Amino acid sequence: MSIPGPSVPSHACQVLPSQAVYVIHGVNGGDALGDPDEVCLGDIYTLEAGVAPLRLVLTHGAEGQTVAEGSQIGTAGQAVRLVARYTLMAPDGDKIDLLLMRLDGGDRVVLPLSPMTSTADYTLLDVDDAPQQVRLADLLCVSFARGTMITLADGRQCPIERLTAGEKVLTRDHGPQPLRWLGKATLRAQGAFAPVVITAGTLGNTGDLIVSPHHRIFLYQRQRRAGLQTSELLVQAKHLVDDETVFQRPGGFVDYYSLVFDKHEIIYAEGVPAESLMVNDATLCRLPAEMAEDVKARFPGLAQVQHFGTEASRQFLDELGRYALYRPRRGADGK
Numbered sequence: 001m002s003i004p005g006p007s008v009p010s011h012a013c014q015v016l017p018s019q020a021v022y023v024i025h026g027v028n029g030g031d032a033l034g035d036p037d038e039v040c041l042g043d044i045y046t047l048e049a050g051v052a053p054l055r056l057v058l059t060h061g062a063e064g065q066t067v068a069e070g071s072q073i074g075t076a077g078q079a080v081r082l083v084a085r086y087t088l089m090a091p092d093g094d095k096i097d098l099l100l101m102r103l104d105g106g107d108r109v110v111l112p113l114s115p116m117t118s119t120a121d122y123t124l125l126d127v128d129d130a131p132q133q134v135r136l137a138d139l140l141c142v143s144f145a146r147g148t149m150i151t152l153a154d155g156r157q158c159p160i161e162r163l164t165a166g167e168k169v170l171t172r173d174h175g176p177q178p179l180r181w182l183g184k185a186t187l188r189a190q191g192a193f194a195p196v197v198i199t200a201g202t203l204g205n206t207g208d209l210i211v212s213p214h215h216r217i218f219l220y221q222r223q224r225r226a227g228l229q230t231s232e233l234l235v236q237a238k239h240l241v242d243d244e245t246v247f248q249r250p251g252g253f254v255d256y257y258s259l260v261f262d263k264h265e266i267i268y269a270e271g272v273p274a275e276s277l278m279v280n281d282a283t284l285c286r287l288p289a290e291m292a293e294d295v296k297a298r299f300p301g302l303a304q305v306q307h308f309g310t311e312a313s314r315q316f317l318d319e320l321g322r323y324a325l326y327r328p329r330r331g332a333d334g335k
Helices: 289-298 314-320 322-326
Strands: 011-017 021-025 044-047 054-061 064-067 079-089 095-103 108-112 122-128 149-151 157-159 168-171 175-178 181-188 196-198 209-211 216-220 232-236 246-248 253-260 266-269 272-275 310-312
Touching: 054 108, 149 168, 168 266, 209 272
Parallel strands: 232 310
Antiparallel strands: 011 054, 011 108, 021 044, 044 122, 054 064, 064 079, 079 095, 079 122, 095 108, 149 157, 149 266, 168 175, 181 253, 196 209, 196 246, 216 232, 216 272, 266 272
16 A cells, blocks of 8 residues: 655554553562563563553654654654563463653653553563564554455455455345445564464364454354353454464564444454454554555544444453354264
C-alpha cells in the first residue's frame, strides 16, 4: 500500500510513564523498567495502581518517528526512538510484550502490546535490545494472513486477497453483508507480529488458519460449561497456542489483511467463525498508520460495538481443557 507524501498522518497510541512499571521482587527491587543493560531476567514487575495512560501522537517520516501536535507527552517534532522490547509472563502463563521508547531529551515511556493490570505480577523472561525499527502504528490486532479462504454469501470460498469492496460475505448474525473495506499491511513476522497458525482440523478448519496473535476466534458451546457466562466464547488466537496443533510462526514477512463491514461481524475463515475488524479508537490505534487513516477517511465517525460473548483468558482455557473445548467431535463417542 503506497504512502502519499513524505510522511504519514498523525497517529495516536496509549503509553505509560516508564516509572509506572517497576520491580516489586528481585535484584532491582523498587526500580522502574530500565534500559536492557539495567534490567535482570527473573525480576518481577507490577503496574502502579491508578496510573493514567498518556496519549502519544506520532508522525512517521523519512527521519523516523516524531511527536505530533495533540500529544499529552513530549513536544511537536521531538524524535521518538524504540529502545527495547521486553517479554514478561503473567501468573496465568500469558506472555505480554512491552516496548520501551525514549523521547529525544531523555523521557522514557512504555507501550504494552497486551493489556496489563495493577493486580497482577509479571516476570521478566526476555529482552530484545535490538528491536526491529517499525512504526508504532504497525501493531495489528485483527488480521488474516494471505491465502485465508473466506466464505462468501453464496457459499463459495475466496482467498482474502481477492476480495473486493461491495462483495457480499456470509456473516453469522446478519447473513450476507457487503464488504466495505479491505486493508493490507506487510510486516516482519517477529515478536508480537509473528502470526499464529491453527493447523487444519484443530477447530474443524479445512486448511491452516493463520491470523494475527490478538485476532479473536468465535467458539459456540452447545453445552453450558462452568465459568461460562454465555454459550458464545471469544478467544484470542495467542491463547490457543499449545505448540502442538496451534503455534506461533516467526521468521520472514507476513501479509496481513483486515476486513471492515457496517457492523462488527463474525465471518467464516477456513470454515471457522472469526471476528472482522472492529472500527473504533482502540482498534484503529493498533493498525499501520496508512491503513488507519484510510479506514477513518472511509468511515468518519464510525464507532462499532464489540460482538457480545465471553472473553476467554489462557488460564481459563487451561482449566477447561483445550481438547474437549475445541477439537470437533466426530461421533457420539467422540472418536
